[in-house]
Structure formats: C-alpha cells, structure tokens
Amino acid sequence: MGLTPEIHFEGAANLVSADLEVSRERLREIFRTLEEKQRLLELLERFLEQSKTEVGVQIGLGALHPSLQDLSLIGVTVPLPSGVSTRVAVLGPIRMNYSQVLTSVYHVGEAIQSLSA
Numbered sequence: 001m002g003l004t005p006e007i008h009f010e011g012a013a014n015l016v017s018a019d020l021e022v023s024r025e026r027l028r029e030i031f032r033t034l035e036e037k038q039r040l041l042e043l044l045e046r047f048l049e050q051s052k053t054e055v056g057v058q059i060g061l062g063a064l065h066p067s068l069q070d071l072s073l074i075g076v077t078v079p080l081p082s083g084v085s086t087r088v089a090v091l092g093p094i095r096m097n098y099s100q101v102l103t104s105v106y107h108v109g110e111a112i113q114s115l116s117a
Contacts, residue, residue, distance in 0.1 A: 029067040034091075039065070044087055047073055055106050060094060070094055074101045076109040080116045088112065 034040060043064045047056065055076045062069030075089025088108050090101050 026067070026070075030071070033065055033067045043068075044073075044075065044089055047075065047089075055102055055109070057098065057102070072096065072098075074098070074105050076105055078109045078112050080113070082116075086112060 043061070046064065047058050055074065058064070058073045060069055061071050061073060070093065071091055072094050073089055073091050075087055077085050077087050079085045088105055090105055092101065
C-alpha cells in the first residue's frame with residue numbers, strides 16, 4: 001500500500017501582515033501559487049531533498065517559482081520509526097527573524113521525532 005503525500009498549510013494570511021514590499025497583484029500571485037498544493041509539495045520535496053536531517057534554508061524562492069522570489073523557506077525532514085518521513089517548514093518573507101525560525105523548526109522536528117519513537 002503506497003502512501004499519498006499530504007500537505008497541511010496554515011497561516012497564509014500572516015503573509016499579508018508580513019514585511020513584504022510587493023504590490024497587491026504580486027500578493028495575489030503569491031497566494032495563487034500557494035493554493036496549488038501539488039506545486040507546493042513539489043517545491044518542498046525539491047528543497048528539502050538537499051537537507052535530509054538538517055534544517056535547511058533557502059533565501060528567495062524565485063528559482064523554484066517566480067511568484068515566490070520575495071519569500072524564504074526554512075525546513076527539515078524528520079525520519080519516523082515507521083520508515084516514512086515528514087517535513088516541517090516555514091515559508092516567510094526574506095526579512096524574517098532567521099535564528100528564531102531556525103530554532104523553532106528544529107525543535108518542532110525534534111518533538112515530532114520524540115513523540116513518534
């Protein structure tokens with residue numbers, strides 16, 4: 001039996017209040033891209049493949065999708081005892097508090113791993 005990847009996406013509305021210096025049309029374009037969950041899943045897969053069990057940082061996502069050029073991604077892949085893995089990531093503006101987000105992503109990944117052990 002194959003597992004179907006799922007994506008749980010919360011807090012997109014927070015991008016509106018983030019320090020993004022983009023026009024209203026660019027903001028709409030960002031939201032349209034984020035609504036395409038399959039595309040988001042592919043972006044996460046591509047990015048997080050590079051950083052297997054370490055927290056990875058991608059500043060500016062324009063190479064992954066043009067509408068995401070003003071955003072950054074911080075994430076980690078968490079291996080589970082069952083042999084599958086899960087991914088935890090934060091998508092935010094380029095000008096975010098990286099040390100705080102890195103620490104949060106790391107600790108959430110650690111918590112998931114310890115809860116599933």
